[in-house]
Amino acid sequence: xxxxxxxxxxxxxxxxxxxxxxxxxxxxxxxxxxxxxxxxxxxxxxxxxxxxxxxxxxxxxxxxxxxxxxxxxxxxxxxxxxxxxxxxxxxxxxxxxxxxxxxxxxxxxxxxxxxxxxxxxxxxxxxxxxxxxxxxxxxxxxxxxxxxxxxxxxxxxxxxxxxxxxxxxxxxxxxxxxxxxxxxxxxxxxxxxxxxxxxxxxxxxxxxxxxxxxxxxxxxxxxx
Amino acid sequence: xxxxxxxxxxxxxxxxxxxxxxxxxxxxxxxxxxxxxxxxxxxxxxxxxxxxxxxxxxxxxxxxxxxxxxxxxxxxxxxxxxxxxxxxxxxxxxxxxxxxxxxxxxxxxxxxxxxxxxxxxxxxxxxxxxxxxxxxxxxxxxxxxxxxxxxxxxxxxxxxxxxxxxxxxxxxxxxxxxxxxxxxxxxxxxxxxxxxxxxxxxxxxxxxxxxxxxxxxxxxxxxxxxxxxxxxxxxxxxxxxxxxxxxxxxxxxxxxxxxxxxxxxxxxxxxxxxxxxxxxxxxxxxxxxxxxxxxxxxxxxxxxxxxxxxxxxxxxxxxxxxxxxxxxxxxxxxxxxxxxxxxx
Numbered sequence: 001x002x003x004x005x006x007x008x009x010x011x012x013x014x015x016x017x018x019x020x021x022x023x024x025x026x027x028x029x030x031x032x033x034x035x036x037x038x039x040x041x042x043x044x045x046x047x048x049x050x051x052x053x054x055x056x057x058x059x060x061x062x063x064x065x066x067x068x069x070x071x072x073x074x075x076x077x078x079x080x081x082x083x084x085x086x087x088x089x090x091x092x093x094x095x096x097x098x099x100x101x102x103x104x105x106x107x108x109x110x111x112x113x114x115x116x117x118x119x120x121x122x123x124x125x126x127x128x129x130x131x132x133x134x135x136x137x138x139x140x141x142x143x144x145x146x147x148x149x150x151x152x153x154x155x156x157x158x159x160x161x162x163x164x165x166x167x168x169x170x171x172x173x174x175x176x177x178x179x180x181x182x183x184x185x186x187x188x189x190x191x192x193x194x195x196x197x198x199x200x201x202x203x204x205x206x207x208x209x210x211x212x213x214x215x216x217x218x219x220x221x222x223x224x
Numbered sequence: 225x226x227x228x229x230x231x232x233x234x235x236x237x238x239x240x241x242x243x244x245x246x247x248x249x250x251x252x253x254x255x256x257x258x259x260x261x262x263x264x265x266x267x268x269x270x271x272x273x274x275x276x277x278x279x280x281x282x283x284x285x286x287x288x289x290x291x292x293x294x295x296x297x298x299x300x301x302x303x304x305x306x307x308x309x310x311x312x313x314x315x316x317x318x319x320x321x322x323x324x325x326x327x328x329x330x331x332x333x334x335x336x337x338x339x340x341x342x343x344x345x346x347x348x349x350x351x352x353x354x355x356x357x358x359x360x361x362x363x364x365x366x367x368x369x370x371x372x373x374x375x376x377x378x379x380x381x382x383x384x385x386x387x388x389x390x391x392x393x394x395x396x397x398x399x400x401x402x403x404x405x406x407x408x409x410x411x412x413x414x415x416x417x418x419x420x421x422x423x424x425x426x427x428x429x430x431x432x433x434x435x436x437x438x439x440x441x442x443x444x445x446x447x448x449x450x451x452x453x454x455x456x457x458x459x460x461x462x463x464x465x466x467x468x469x470x471x472x473x474x475x476x477x478x479x480x481x482x483x484x485x486x487x488x489x490x491x492x493x494x495x496x497x498x499x500x501x502x503x504x505x506x507x508x509x510x511x512x513x514x515x516x517x518x519x520x521x522x523x524x525x526x527x528x529x530x531x532x533x534x535x536x537x538x539x540x541x542x543x544x545x546x547x548x549x550x551x552x553x554x555x556x557x558x559x560x561x562x563x564x565x566x567x568x
Contacts, residue, residue: 056481056560084483091563095478099234100227108227112483142234158482170563 003198004030004053004166009062011048011221022048024221025062030166035192035199037209040218046202047170049218053200054087054168055079067165084112088159088197090169090188094151096143102130102154103139106161113162129157132191149180153187160191167192169201173208185211228495239500242464246504249457250539254512256453257531260446262524267439270314270332270385271432274339277413279432280424287425287435289314293406298421302410303335310337311407313398314385318368319348321359326368329354330385333398339413341380341392348374351389355379356521370401386436454538461539462546465497469550476554477562489554497547498540505536 011023022045030036038046052059055071064071066086071079083089096105106126110117117125130136133153143151152172159167169188173181189211192199201212209215217224232239265272280302285292299311312334318326329350334340341349350359359365363376374393383390399405410424419426427435434440469476476489509532519525 051560051563056563057558080480080483080485083481087483089482095481095563097227097475097479099231104230109482 001032002029003032003067004200005063005065006049006053007063007065009049009052009064010060011045011052011057012060022221023052023059026221026223028216028223030198030200031213032198033193033196034213035189035201035211036214036216037212038200038202038216038218039204039206039209040224042204044218045221046218050168050170050200050202054089055083085114085162086165088162088164088167090152090155090159090167090172092171092174094143094148094155096146096151096154096158098143101140101142102135102146102157105143105154105158106130109158109161113164115162125161129161132194133157133187148176149183152176152180152184156184156187156191160195160197163195164197167197167199167201169199171202171204173203173205178207181205181208226492226495228492228499231492232496232499238468239496242468243500243504245464246461246501246539246543247508249460250505250535251508251511253450253453253457253535253539254508254527254532255515255525257450257535258512258516258525258527259523260443260450261528261531262526263446264439264443265382265526266384266387266524267442268385268433268436269382270330270390271429271436273382274411274429275413276429277411278419279427279429280410280412280421281408281427281435283423283425285425287427288437289408289435292408293404294408294410295423296406298424299335299407299410302412302421306412308337308339308414309410309412310339311335311410312337312340313402313404313408315398315402316386316388319365319374319391320368321363321365327354327357327359328388329391330388331367331391331393331398332385333393333395333407335395335407339411343377343392343394343397345394345397346373346375347377347394349377349392350379351383351391352379352381353384353389353522367401372397372401386438454535454542457539458542458546461501461543462549465493465543465546466550469493469547470553473553473557474562474565477557477559477565480557481559481563486555490548490551493547493551493554494544497543501540501543505539509536 006026006028009023009026010021012019012021026049038049040046051057053064059072062072066082071082074082097108100108103126106129107122110122110125127136130139133156135150135153135157138146138150146154172188173184176184185208188199191197203209280294281289281292282294294311303309303311312332315331317329317331319329320326332340336342343349348365359376361376361378364373365376366373479489480486512527512532516525516527
């Protein structure tokens with residue numbers, strides 16, 4: 001089932017009199033529960049496409065449809081609510097809140113997504129996700145005491161704790177070594193398949209493509 | 225537990241430094257303000273301690289109470305019409321003790337009134353500061369240059385005029401010594417509006433204080449110091465809150481990216497500002513009151529609850545403005561920009 005559709009998406013950056021078209025009419029469909037990877041050389045527009053799809057920057061033209069709703073016509077507040085409740089994010093760096101413990105990072109995300117849960121249920125959810133990402137023993141740790149791989153695991157846990165429909169991952173393994181990258185990708189695949197989360201990710205690492213269902217190649221702002 | 229409190233708990237040193245700066249700056253402002261008020265009391269507590277009302281002096285006196293003479297019939301008329309009205313005179317002069325040591329005082333004589341001390345002929349009532357200088361009840365002092373002996377009856381607390389201790393005289397003694405048939409001033413307490421009396425000019429308490437030579441100039445300088453301090457403190461508060469928030473722009477961007485409302489980020493910032501400012505102000509109010517107790521004897525220091533409350537509100541408002549101005553950066557921050565900047 002199609003859950004996310006991108007139709008004739010364009011993005012133009014203006015610098016003085018210079019106009020540069022980064023995305024030149026992208027069409028893409030994401031199917032529920034599947035992992036789609038955007039690949040291509042630097043400057044091909046894959047990260048720009050992902051961030052526009054995730055509502056982190058506006059498109060210049062075209063439509064994005066999510067569950068039948070047109071995201072491109074939404075207000076900033078409507079888009080924020082979609083991001084908080086329906087989307088999850090994993091970036092190149094973990095971007096954890098430095099003064100919150102692992103447990104508090106996940107608790108914050110439940111607050112942001114306005115998850116209506118009692119305290120006990122929250123704790124159960126947090127324990128469940130931490131168990132899945134293998135960090136139950138690091139529940140009370142602060143980011144400064146975590147390794148790079150552990151931080152990224154927490155970022156993944158934070159991205160899915162509120163049970164989003166779509167996970168956006170922008171080069172989630174770029175800051176990790178080969179072994180940890182495989183662990184993280186394996187984890188993303190396991191969790192998204194278990195929880196039926198649709199995933200759109202950007203990667204430049206061809207080794208990671210064995211973990212995805214679809215590969216979309218991009219070049220010079222187009223899907224090729 | 226809110227995210228604001230969690231940040232304070234984790235970054236104790238950063239918030240301790242910020243709180244210390246607010247504490248020190250506000251303590252300095254409270255103490256300078258206490259000293260300014262103390263000097264003001266030292267200059268005119270005789271007048272400042274009177275209830276609000278209206279002072280009247282002769283129109284021809286050109287707002288100089290020394291030159292004012294209230295016509296006896298007008299005085300009688302006013303005193304009989306207003307039961308609390310009082311006519312009084314103030315003269316700067318000298319008292320010599322038994323060892324001929326000279327002390328500068330402000331002689332005050334008045335008609336019978338609950339607002340001024342009632343003194344029998346040949347007696348004198350003094351401000352307590354003279355007791356600390358060795359004058360005792362029962363001592364005979366001499367009023368110079370008239371060489372009139374006056375017996376010290378008792379002492380009263382905090383009655384100063386023009387930085388000199390007040391010496392209450394009997395009105396008839398005053399008239400005889402200064403060869404004055406008329407009093408200089410009339411005061412009617414508790415009036416909300418001035419009354420028109422032919423040949424008399426009216427002054428509110430505040431306006432009358434400003435007619436006292438040196439008072440307005442001294443107060444203007446002191447108020448200028450206090451207000452400069454408040455403005456500089458405000459700027460410091462604003463700059464420190466701004467610096468603290470600007471350092472967290474990347475974090476705010478990430479929080480916005482995952483869907484945190486901008487209004488919640490503002491609440492976080494305001495909560496931290498209020499916590500730090502209230503805690504620091506509570507400590508500085510406590511220390512400024514403690515200073516009242518340990519300040520060297522004779523140092524004019526007077527910090528009222530009203531002034532403390534006013535200054536505290538000013539600091540809270542300034543802190544709020546400083547935090548809110550820096551919060552404008554949060555409103556502008558783009559989540560994408562923060563993500564692209566790398567790890568926070």
